[in-house]
Amino acid sequence: MLVPKAFAQSAGSAAQGGALASFVSIAPLILIFVVFYFLMIRPQQKRMKTLQTAIANVKKGDQVVTAGGLLGRVTRVEDAVVEVEIAPNTRVRVVKATIAEVTPPAGAKPAND
Incomplete structure (x- = not known):
């Protein structure tokens, strides 16, 4: 037991x-x-x-990089499409969803100064 x-x-x-x-x-x-x-x-x-x-x-004058690698300056903004100038007198329409990076215009002051 x-x-x-x-x-x-x-x-x-x-x-x-x-x-x-x-x-x-x-x-x-x-x-x-x-x-x-x-x-x-x-x-x-x-x-x-x-x-x-x-x-x-994004606004006119901003510089953008697309997912496809195009670099340019925004010339016109619509609801879903942005017109980007990639060379003098060469503009392409880009869907906003394909933008990979947005930087302020080149003439703007850097943030660390």
Whole structure:
């Protein structure tokens, strides 16, 4: 009768240890995901948000770079299309969604001065 009580006690403590062991084995995965979020996902979302704001506020005279690699100066802005001058007397119409970068006009003062 003494032996079954010993097995019963050890089985209960093993069940508690199993839950703790499963949490300890999952904790590194959770930690990796948290670090990945703060180092990769969050900065990318922040950069995309600022780019979308810059594209929405693009105006005549801004310099843009398209996803296709065209560099030019904005000459006209419509709802979804921007006219970009890529060379003297050479203008192309570009969809706003394909703009990869917006910089202020070249004559503007740099931000760090």
